[in-house]
Amino acid sequence: MSADGDAPTSVGLSSPRIDGAEKAGGKAKYADDLSAPDMLYGAIATSPIPAGRILGYDLSEARAVPGVVAVLTAEDLPQRRVGSFVKDETTLARGRVRYVGEPVAAVAAETREAAELAAQLVLVDYEETPAVCSLDEALAADAPRVHPEQADYARQGDAAAEGNVFWSAEIVEGDPDAAWAECDVVVEEVYETPAQYHAYMEPCSALVEPDLGGRFTVRSAAQSIFYLQGRISEELDLPMARIRCVAPRIGGGFGGKNGVNVQPIAVALARVAERPVKITLSRSQDIEMLRSRHPARIRMKTGAKADGTLVAREAELWFDAGAYVDESPAVMSFGLLCSRGPYRCPNVRVRGHAVYTNKLKAGSFRGFGNPQATFASESQLDALARRLGLDGLALRRRNAMAPGDHWLGGQRVDACAMRECLDALEARMAAEVPALPPPEEGWARGVGVSGLSHISGLMGTSAAVNLRSDGTVALSTGVVDIGQGSDTVLPQICAEALRLPPEAVAYAAQDTDSSPYNWKTAASRITYTAGRAVMQATVEMRQRILEHAAELLECGVGDLELAPGGAVRIAGSDRSVSFREVAARAFNRIGGPIMGQHAFAFDGPRFDPKRAAMSNFAFDNLGVYVFGAVGLVADVDRETGKIVVQKVWSAHDIGRAVNPQSAEGQVQGAVVQGLGYALLEELIWEDGRLANPSFMDYKIPDGLDAPAAITPILVEDAPEETGPFGAKGVGEAGIVGVAPALANAVADAVGVRLTRIPMTSERVLDAIEGRASEAPASRTA
């Protein structure tokens, strides 16, 4: 194309994270590091019981604590119920409490200590009512209702609500009832997965500053400044014009900061106190008050021909949503959509139910319903392969989707490197597994694999870009970097489209006053969707740069090309103008910078009603699919049940890695989080109260628990035509297949299959020794 070839200037390079040194050096400022003159501290009083009516409050003792400035209950707030799918939530509990840890009252005081003490002294008169603290209790015929008022709530769709089941959905393809007769083998099993805590490093925190004009500036740990702005507006009956949300550094989210957390409460306090208020949750409060991954029970049945060709799949999913709907219809629907997995299977019926219980609400969490479904699906494929005497990878390859195939629901998939991922995984494992040192004496080694897939897309986003007078570039989006790397990767995309090095692009901090709209940092969507918007905005600006340059060089736009490093030249010549000269001209001629902007919502293939019957599905249009495969080697101690994962390989159909090191980091982090889910992590309720709301009792894997090697394999064989430079997302996919790969490895090692995670040492030993497990688990009286 040009004299200097097509060597990339930015995309495909592992540029260091823009915030890397700052974070590694302990200099990054998170919400709790910020303060404002005259600031008050907020604290939240929470429900001590899983279910009950609020009969009254006595706030006198709380108000009497020296330094207390404001004490609020639901009676002081607008009478509104909010929620994306069902309007069932209030900022502070109104009339009823529905889980231990639910915010009931809020206090602002001169010191943190005074605020916390006053919060403890808020006296609430409760009348306890019967609670349902498990799926079984919630689904019982005469179960008490978590929301007796449910019928009065405003909601989307009718979604077949019944009892504590507030959303049921179904997808049917082919003729599953007739298909079982064609199967040579059928396997059926019930799988159970736990409530996992997001365990982001930064507990939720917000600093709210009111100004004299009646506006509130909110700096907080959130995955979207715009969603947050809208939600505060709705909860507190404030116009969005009076709410400004700004993103400081965010210490991880994983979906847990997708919705609101303490921000509306902090705004409500700042509003009455007329002073800045900061609320930072303790780790235990963060665990007890906010969200977890949905615990799930999945009954699944799969039938195949003797050669391994899949014929039919049936599944019923129950997702325990906790006390409020939040994003559960979407999470459960997405779990349904992933219940066939990345395989061809002509006859499918999957049904799902989201169920209220008197527990912490369950919400979005890396994988979004998919890890639960995939644990069932990929465990079942392995059981099927064993029954048929087939190799697990071969069975998956036989059924793997290919470009042009359709996802469950009928969406056509154009870019798909599923087979390439299976091949790449197989090749690496064939070379590296035999080279591992043998297991210790008394330990049994197993190898397990899983296919995986996920979405990348959803909803709207936008970007704006302009050329500064010195020829460098200012890029602006509304994307919040929660640690996944968008502050680094989006400028890389912009830079590449202009053949600039990444450092020539300055990326603006996110602020609802000035940033273009973005929905959320979620759904593995940022590189793909925001990257597309950045690309289009940059292309638009590039076109104008060329037009100005053509006038300067007195030639046609068609004669021009970009030269690396910020210049435009006449193709095949050495006549050029620099971006600086072009920019200077623009400032003179048009009175300001050359700009580009673009807004975008996913516009690719949709569900196809001719292929699938879908009822009450919580999504309309999704995004592109990503594929992959994970394999691992695990050793199992026959004496204690302990599992040690030696090595993990995770192959990902990423389209194009904009920043390979960053993508690898996402995969490695997701694998470790997946191992936590598979091995250790489970929130446990005893009689409606969390029994392990601290890192003393709730364990996540640390550096020494992580396998010595996690090898990401980035497969770039199937660029996504619509994505920026072919890229699609990778943020969530890495977690999806880890738990089933490990269950498959355990089955390989010791011949027993665990259908329930986490596979704690105790559960594994119980399975090996064939006894009913007394391992720690949620229980009710």
Added chain:
Amino acid sequence: MDHAMRFAEPDSIEEVLSLLAADPEARCLAGGATLVAMMNAGLTAPSLLVSLRKLPGLASIDPQADGAVRVGAMARHATVAAHDGFAGAQAILAAAARRIGHPAIRTMGTIGGSISHADPSADYPTAITAADAVVEIAGPEGARAVPADEFFVDWLETALAPGEIVTGVVVPPDATDAAVHYEKFTRADGDFATVAAAACVALAEDGAVAALRVAAGGVAPTPIRRREAEAALIGRPLTEDGLAALGAALADLSDPIDDMRGSADYRRRLLPRIVGRAVRRAAAAFTARSGARSGTGPQAGGVA
């Protein structure tokens, strides 16, 4: 309601003792790893914290004339873990210290704090029980010394009387020059033990067990030992049957609980297996060490 907490940092034992004597709600503060965490969690609210940080001589590890080693109450876990002056069975303290929590906890926590807190899942209580150490105590009635066996009374309860503090732990010399192994089974790195065992083993030239001390933690309200079951293995080669008998004897004495780390049933099953590992590994270490010293050494290190 008065929620102000006072803080004192005296530089003499006498002053510490008189401050503690004057206020039953006062607590002494060592590394703070446990106490401050409990305060943060709202589990305790002392009226006065008396820091032991400035007391002279409390943080050192000193060899005694008779071969004993005195570990000061304020010695940090990391200091004990790195100490190379332990001989024979004494080294079980260092082996246990190396397995406590994370590096941050090991630079913070102290032996005095750990044993005074007396969590049966903690590592030092089990280790000093195996080492037959003696706890030095200072109090309003004067100083006294209590053997580890008698120091741990119940779940989070010690022989310390109100107003008394631990000043040090004296680890007796080990004439048998045993090798040690601390076997700790956890859910995850840095966790407290689900079950742990401390073993000190010496072997004779012919491979027979010459000396054996084993304590188990995490399985009862205090660390447990069965001296008669240890004695039964002396003078004979180490066998799986012998180890099973020792494990069974300890299991008889155990009284585990259900908690987030595992059920009582699981702990009961783990106990003999972890004990077996600890003893086998200590024996193997003994063999390896004497082999390295003499070039020959006893034959049997593993299990006959």
